[in-house]
Amino acid sequence: PDMPVPVLIGSWDTAKGLVQTFTDQMQLITEAFWPGGLSIVVPQAPSLPWNLGDTRGTVMLRMPLHPIAIELLREVGPMAVSSANISGQAPATTAIAAKQQLGKSVSVYLDGGEAPIGEPSTIIDLSGPWPYLLREGALSAERIGEVIGVDAQRLRTRPGVQ
Secondary structure, eight states: OOOOOOOESHHHHHHHHHHSOOOOOHHHHHOOOOOSSSSEEEBBTTTTTOOSSOOOEEEEEEEOOHHHHHHHHHHHHHEEESSOOOOOOOOSSSSSHHHHHHHSSSSSSOOOOOOOOOOOOOOESEEEEOOOOOOSSOOOOHHHHHHHHHHHHHHHHTTOOO
């Protein structure tokens, strides 16, 4: 419960249903970078009943860049997920590698072929007074700043800190 889990989505309409307000800033950033390596933290819809951990009224959303994942998410709806590896171990890039690490703790493995080893998603918090970069990964602060009109250094400065 002290480590909030991301929620994968398959469409922008799904995102709109999970957030309190779908802001212009959220629209800009998702149109530019989804599907892809960007996770966003936003105020969750009051009607969202899932226990996603200690999220303080927020939800972390990501639309993955994988056609099978998108198809599955569009068919069954959003999914709260964890990584396909044990914390501290190398990311699993195949269903077989994931099964070797996770074993019977996972009931279903979906084999979409080998995933490229890439950077983790960039995580940006849009829930506060200004956007804040929680983790720089696949997307740089500069690229995000260009889209939403915010200086990259400002994205790296925690709200309330001058």
